[in-house]
Amino acid sequence: MPIDTFLFDLDGTLVDSVADLATAVNLLRGELDLPPLPREAVRSYVGDGATLLVQRALPPGLYSERRLQRFLRLYGDHLLEETAIYPGIRDFLETLHNRRLAVVTNKPLALTLRLLDGLHLRRFFPVVLGGDSCLTKKPDPAPVVEALRQLQRPPESAVMIGDHHTDLRAGRAAGVRTCFCAWGIGESGGVASDFFAATPFDLPRLFPGAAP
Numbered sequence: 001m002p003i004d005t006f007l008f009d010l011d012g013t014l015v016d017s018v019a020d021l022a023t024a025v026n027l028l029r030g031e032l033d034l035p036p037l038p039r040e041a042v043r044s045y046v047g048d049g050a051t052l053l054v055q056r057a058l059p060p061g062l063y064s065e066r067r068l069q070r071f072l073r074l075y076g077d078h079l080l081e082e083t084a085i086y087p088g089i090r091d092f093l094e095t096l097h098n099r100r101l102a103v104v105t106n107k108p109l110a111l112t113l114r115l116l117d118g119l120h121l122r123r124f125f126p127v128v129l130g131g132d133s134c135l136t137k138k139p140d141p142a143p144v145v146e147a148l149r150q151l152q153r154p155p156e157s158a159v160m161i162g163d164h165h166t167d168l169r170a171g172r173a174a175g176v177r178t179c180f181c182a183w184g185i186g187e188s189g190g191v192a193s194d195f196f197a198a199t200p201f202d203l204p205r206l207f208p209g210a211a212p
């Protein structure tokens with residue numbers, strides 16, 4: 001079946017959000033009298049949602065629900081300072097205007113919607129699922145399955161496009177094809193994918209049928 005349904009990861013796939021995530025992480029660490037982490041360390045902690053990011057960014061024993069909430073507040077205050085759409089992404093989304101599109105991210109939904117609004121990306125996505133939209137998050141297939149349900153499309157029609165092995169695992173488990181994005185924040189972790197995109201400019205070539 002040809003692909004007419006595109007499920008996108010957010011962080012590391014559509015947008016580079018590492019700088020603002022690092023700002024929030026380091027403001028939280030500063031409040032705890034901890035030295036800042038290099039941006040590359042924060043980058044390696046992103047991909048499994050905010051809870052694991054904060055757990056990884058604090059020394060053992062310092063994580064608490066209250067500190068997670070503080071991080072989310074700080075991140076919300078700095079959400080769109082440096083975060084930017086990767087070059088080539090907006091043009092690719094424009095070519096998909098008659099297709100079914102969703103964002104399936106591990107970022108909390110409220111922040112995801114603010115980010116998509118702030119970067120004028122929301123109009124592309126009739127369905128947006130965050131890390132707190134389902135009972136489980138990627139690599140569990142539940143949010144991918146839910147996106148297909150809301151889009152009313154079967155798995156054979158869809159591709160999950162993401163920068164992290166959680167995207168590839170979730171997509172495979174849901175029975176959709178997968179595309180690994182090498183420009184992003186995450187790593188494939190050796191998980192196979194059906195498509196490989198070195199840069200966003202590869203996407204129109206990989207999915208040429210998407211052009212109007």
Ligand SMILES: O=C(O)COP(=O)(O)O
Pocket residue numbers: 009010011012046047048049050053104105106107108131164
């Ligand atoms: O919130 C994260 O950890 C990563 O979010 P993503 O699923 O959009 O990459």
Ligand SMILES: [Mg+2]
Pocket residue numbers: 009010011012013047162163164184185186
């Ligand atoms: Mg990602």
